[in-house]
Amino acid sequence: MSESAPVYRVLARKYRPQRFTELIGQDAMVQTLGNAIRRDRLAHAFLLTGVRGVGKTSTARLIAKALNCIGPDGTGGPTIDPCGVCEPCVAIAEGRHIDVVEMDAASHTGVDDVREIIEAVRYSAVSARYKVYIVDEVHMLTKNAFNALLKTLEEPPAHVKFLFATTEVNKVPVTVLSRCQRFDLRRIPAESLAAHFQRVVDAEGVTVEEEALALIARAAEGSARDGLSILDQAIAHGAADGGVTADQVRDMLGLSDRGAIRRLFGQLLAGDVPAVLGSVAHQHALGVEPAALLKGLLETVHGVTRAKVGGADDLALSAEEREAFGDWASRMGFATLHRLWQLLLKGHAEVQTAVLPREAAEMALLRVVHASQLPDPQDLARRIRAGELGSAEAPAAPAPAPEEQRPMLAEPVLPRLPQSPQALYDHLIEKKAHRLASCFEGARMIRFQPPEMVIAAGQGIGPGFGKELQDCLNPRIGELGERWTISVQDGIGRPSLLDEAKAHESAARDALLATPVVAAAFAAFPDAELIGYAPEDRGDDPRSMSR
Structure with a gap:
């Protein structure tokens, strides 16, 4: 009876790391474990976390080997470089060692599964130096299962080591994390993956273009297992002579050129x-x-x-x-x-x-x-400030009524009365009466016929304000000039200088937003906002003459 043909093993299993030197991209972790083994400072529980395919389960098996290796002559001790030929190393690599128990927490999630471990840890290892429990996807255990494991995990027997692996460490309770020595396995860089894949195809006797290997390494996203699976598929997808081109890999992965x-x-x-x-x-x-x-x-x-x-x-x-x-x-x-x-x-x-x-x-x-x-917003702002871009003129505030022409008088010349609220405001500023000017700016005029003025009562505007303003404007006794009569009455009045200034600013802002350049910018960036905008001083701004 003829022997059956050997079963094909996929590349991801065939080239699983058997030594720490074959574990790519995890040099920091290997150095830490090596130092711990040489100094006999081994933790009783390890938590290995990282994205898929970076070597969590492979690392757990390597640690089990390192702890139980006895060397080719059977007299060795724990080592960061297990021999791979002694009975414990071979049995662990083949997954048949009685003292190295692997459990998939995705299918063994309950308290009963954990209870079996708790009861078994009381017994010494049968043939190995340490009894090792490798729990894959440990985050899948239920809350009760985690709680049941806590006491044993904190104070296990000296002959027991726990090795946990997970892709979602955030789902592992902090009570478990605090009892483990944690190793975060990094994503494998694309350059390291491409070099690793090159060694694999050389061992397989397959010709693969360098660009194709780079494409596979990029598609693997840091996972050696994913990359080897893609490489396996690419070799099967390749030409009959075994060659694999970059174009074939693109077609296989649906990648664009x-x-x-x-x-x-x-x-x-x-x-x-x-x-x-x-x-x-x-x-x-x-x-x-x-x-x-x-x-x-x-x-x-x-x-x-x-x-x-x-x-x-x-x-x-x-x-x-x-x-x-x-x-x-x-x-x-x-x-x-x-x-x-x-x-x-x-x-x-x-x-x-x-x-x-x-x-x-x-x-x-x-x-x-x-x-x-569209132009760059910063460049656009610079050009607007420099006057290189024209903008729609903002509607101007209503121009003040023309000043009445007063006949020329013979000497002495009498001081002219301010003929508009804006002119009166400027006069107060010139007299350094800033507090009165600030209040007058918000005042609404019921009637303004110099030298008579009627102001609408409102917030901060009472009878005392009218008298104070009248005393400030009227000439002193003995001086020439007309005297103001100012009263404060209930009423609505015309918009104040401050109201007119705000209306002018709003109109100028709307005009700026309506310009083609700015409108196009807001159409391209719907969530944009116009902030820090202040219109330039204009002659028709009620406050521009004094500020």
Whole structure:
């Protein structure tokens, strides 16, 4: 009877780390564990947290090996570099060691499952140095299960070690966290993943383009397991001779050609609407998801911004991308880049929740085209201040009545009475009567016929104000000049100087908002606000002559 063919093992399992040196991207954790083992300062419980595929379960098994390794000659002790050939190492690697118990908390969530562990920890290890419990996805345990484990977790027997792994550490009770030594496993950098994948394909005897490996590493988002799964799929998707190209990986993942993304980005900046819509239609026909299209544009804006600030080059970028990013960075300001980022980010969120994703993507890109044709707000403000841009004239406040022509008198010349409330206000300012001027500014006139004045009573305006104002304006005894008669009565009166000034300011502000440039800016940024605006002093501003 012929032997059966060996069962194929996927790359993610075949290349699972068997030594700490094979654990990529976690150097800080390995150093800490190594020092703890060498100094015999091992904690009784470890919590390993991080995103999927960064090596949490693999690290737990490596720790179990390190604690129970006896060396090739059977006389070794705990070591950060387990031999991998002794019986404990082999049995743990194959998942059959009786003293290393792995439990999936996603399917064993209750108190009864934890009670089995609590009862078993009382007994010594059968053949290993330590009895090790590896609990994967520990955050799935119920509250009662966690509570049942607390006492044992705090004071376990000396021969027991707990290793917990979770992707959602925020769901683990703080009472458990305080009893564990925590290790946060980092996302694996794309450069390290690409180098790791290169070693894998070399071992597999497969030819894969360097750009294809970079695309897979980027799509893995820091997860070695995800990347190896994608690589496995790419090898199966590749040509019959085993070669894998970048174009094949793009087709497999539904990624847009990065060259097409750069062309679309250039069309957005140029404001070429037909070309933008044509590019979106072409990418849609190729099967590229609208969200992926927006994500590619976001990556482009990020790449241009990094190039502008002089950040380190992304090794996953091609030479053409680096050159294009550098060129755009030299011609675009930070304000424009930040504005593009916000618009595209908002568009990406809309596309992900839209009933019509393609249409939502087109509308988002049209919004970007419209914004790209607007001047930079700071530059716009500078040009307005410099008078380079014209603006609609604000409606002027009603002009004061023309002063009556008084006949020329022979000497001595009598002082002229102020012929308007504004002129009277200015006269008070000249006399340094600022308190009276402030009150008069808010006063409403029932009748103003110099030298007679009737003021409407109101807040701060009483009979005493009329007398005080009259004493301030009238000439002293013996001096020439007409004498004012000022009274305060109940009534409505005409708008005060302060009311007219506010109306003038509001009209000027509305006129500014109505100018084409500002109106276009608010259309592009609906949530924008005009703040800190103050109209320039004008001759028709009731308060401009005195301030």
